[in-house]
Amino acid sequence: QVQLVESGGGLVQAGDSLRLSCAASGLTFNRKVMAWFRQAPGKERDFLAAISWNGGSTSYADSVKGRFTISRDNAKNTMWLQMNSLKPEDTAVYYCAADKALWRQPTMREADFGSWGQGTQVTVSS
Numbered sequence: 001q002v003q004l005v006e007s008g009g010g011l012v013q014a015g016d017s018l019r020l021s022c023a024a025s026g027l028t029f030n031r032k033v034m035a036w037f038r039q040a041p042g043k044e045r046d047f048l049a050a051i052s053w054n055g056g057s058t059s060y061a062d063s064v065k066g067r068f069t070i071s072r073d074n075a076k077n078t079m080w081l082q083m084n085s086l087k088p089e090d091t092a093v094y095y096c097a098a099d100k101a102l103w104r105q106p107t108m109r110e111a112d113f114g115s116w117g118q119g120t121q122v123t124v125s126s
Contacts, residue, residue: 002026002115004096009120012086016124020081022096022117030054030074033099033106035113036081038092038122045095049081050106059106064090086124093119 008020022034035050049070050059058070064083072079079096099107100114107113 002098004098004115004117006094006096006117006120009094009122011123011125014087014124014126016086017082017084018086018122020083020094020096020120020122022079022081024077024079024096024098027098027115028102029077029098031102033101033104033112034070034072034079035097035099035106035108036068036070036079036094037097037110037113038090038094039119040089040092043092045110047108047110048094050108051079052106053103057106059108061108083122086122088124088126091123093121095119 003025005023031053036048037045039045051070067085069082096117097113098115
C-alpha cells in the first residue's frame with residue numbers, strides 16, 4: 001500500500017530555516033509528480049510546490065516562491081522542501097502528496113493528488 005511519511009517539522013523562530021522530508025513507498029515514485037501542501041488552523045489546504053517525475057520542472061505558489069525549494073531523489077524515493085526565511089504565517093501542518101497519474105507535468109490542483117501523508121507541524125514564532 002502507498003505510504004507517504006513526512007518529517008522535519010518543528011518550532012522555529014521567524015527568519016529560521018527548516019527542511020521537510022517525505023519518504024515514499026508502495027508507489028511508482030519515479031513516475032509521479034510530487035507536491036507539498038499546507039493547512040493552517042481554520043483554513044483550507046493550500047498548494048505550495050510541485051515537482052515533475054524527473055525533477056526537471058517545478059512549480060510554486062506565489063506565497064513561497066523564492067523562499068521554498070522543492071527537490072527529490074528518485075533513487076531514495078524521497079522528496080524535500082527546503083524552507084528559508086520562515087514567517088509566522090507559514091505556521092501550518094505540511095503535507096506531501098503523490099499524483100494520481102503518471103508522467104504528468106507539475107500540477108497545482110489538489111484533486112490531481114491521490115495519496116497523502118499524515119502531515120508534519122511547522123510552527124514559526126515571531
